[in-house]
Amino acid sequence: MPSSASDKAARATLAAIAARAEIARRLEIGAAEAVLRSIVEAAVLLFEAEAASLALFDTARNVLVFRVAAGAQGQGVVGLEIPPDRGLVGYVFSTGQALAISDVARDPRFGRTFAEKTQYVPRSIVAVPLVDDRGTIGVLEVLDKRSEATFSIRDVELAGVFARQASVAIRASRVERDVASLLGVTLGALAGGEAPAGGVEALVAAAVAAVGGPDDPLWPLVDQIAALRRASPEQIELVTALVGVLVRQAERGAGGARGSRRRAAGR
Numbered sequence: 595m596p597s598s599a600s601d602k603a604a605r606a607t608l609a610a611i612a613a614r615a616e617i618a619r620r621l622e623i624g625a626a627e628a629v630l631r632s633i634v635e636a637a638v639l640l641f642e643a644e645a646a647s648l649a650l651f652d653t654a655r656n657v658l659v660f661r662v663a664a665g666a667q668g669q670g671v672v673g674l675e676i677p678p679d680r681g682l683v684g685y686v687f688s689t690g691q692a693l694a695i696s697d698v699a700r701d702p703r704f705g706r707t708f709a710e711k712t713q714y715v716p717r718s719i720v721a722v723p724l725v726d727d728r729g730t731i732g733v734l735e736v737l738d739k740r741s742e743a744t745f746s747i748r749d750v751e752l753a754g755v756f757a758r759q760a761s762v763a764i765r766a767s768r769v770e771r772d773v774a775s776l777l778g779v780t781l782g783a784l785a786g787g788e789a790p791a792g793g794v795e796a797l798v799a800a801a802v803a804a805v806g807g808p809d810d811p812l813w814p815l816v817d818q819i820a821a822l823r824r825a826s827p828e829q830i831e832l833v834t835a836l837v838g839v840l841v842r843q844a845e846r847g848a849g850g851a852r853g854s855r856r857r858a859a860g861r
Contacts (some may be wrong), residue, residue: 610633626763626764626835627661627662629760629763630648630661630662630760630763630764631662631690633647633648633734633756633760633763634647634662634663634664634665634734634756634761635664636756637664637734637736637753637756638664638665638668638736639748640738640752640846641720641736641737641739641745641752641753642740643665643737643738643739643740644665644666644667644668644714644716644737644738644740645663645664645665645666645667645668645714645716645733645736645737645738646663646664646665646734646736646737646855647662647663647664647671647672647734647735647737647773647806648660648661648662648663648724648732648733648735648760649661649683649687649732649733649735650724650731650764651677651678651687651730651732652675652734653796655675656677656678657675657676657677657678658675658676658677658678658683658684658732659673659674659675660672660673660674660675660676665737666739667714667716667737668714668737670672670712670713670714671714672709673710674708674711674712675742676705676708680705681704681705681708682695682698682701682703682704682705682706682719682721682735683733683735685703685719685721686721686722686733687723687730687732687733688730689724690723690730691723691724692720692721692723692750692753692754693719693720693721694718694719694720694744694745694746694747694749694750695719695720695745696717696718696743696744696745697717697718698716698718698719699717700718701807701858710743714737716737716738718737718738718739718743718744718745719735719736719737719738719745720745720749720753721734721736721753722732722734722750722753722754722756722757723737723749723757724757724760724761724764725761726759726761726764726765727765731761731764732760732764734756734757734760735750736753737792737821764861781837787860790860797857807811834837
């Protein structure tokens with residue numbers, strides 16, 4: 595067992611890590627989804643398609659959920675769910691095989707009822723799986739090229755490139771959850787192997803609170819910085835300059851306070 599001093603030092607270190615993980619989480623809120631949205635938007639432009647969408651697998655509920663979409667006919671699908679063994683999307687997800695179909699209405703795997711819920715029934719489709727080290731995690735669909743009636747083998751290959759980029763973005767978004775789990779396990783071990791009520795989340799929350807609780811003025815600043823993702827480059831440059839001034843003032847203030855304490859101690 596570690597000594598009380600080393601135990602306290604380890605907890606302080608983990609609390610600091612947890613605080614930084616929370617800052618990163620807040621800064622990255624919506625970032626992964628923004629990347630996924632940019633991927634489907636790029637797919638629509640490249641293929642000159644009517645729509646493109648990404649469905650991700652929700653392991654807890656065993657459904658595919660359409661998270662992002664782009665194109666004139668794409669928005670109706672966002673938020674809809676489908677079992678992982680239904681329709682063309684379910685086929686691609688469950689088999690891990692890409693599809694390119696020129697007449698979806700004739701394909702027995704096509705789920706017309708689901709398509710009608712999106713308010714758009716496609717004529718042709720290319721669908722490719724999103725795969726990472728954990729297996730198939732979702733499906734990318736591109737619907738109806740405006741310039742041609744069918745999708746080619748080359749189109750399938752290009753869609754696969756987009757799917758790989760989406761998988762990378764999703765894998766990166768797992769970092770925050772993995773950090774939280776690791777911190778929870780480690781803090782639990784330091785506590786003697788007994789996790790408090792609330793489990794891992796409570797452990798991490800406690801570690802973050804040890805450095806700066808929910809009322810700490812740091813968090814509103816972090817939230818505002820996260821919102822700056824929508825700002826223009828000129829606006830970000832202005833904010834960066836202002837923050838730089840504040841940092842220099844804070845450093846001078848801290849240096850002055852330390853000097854005052856040293857002078858007081860020498861009296």
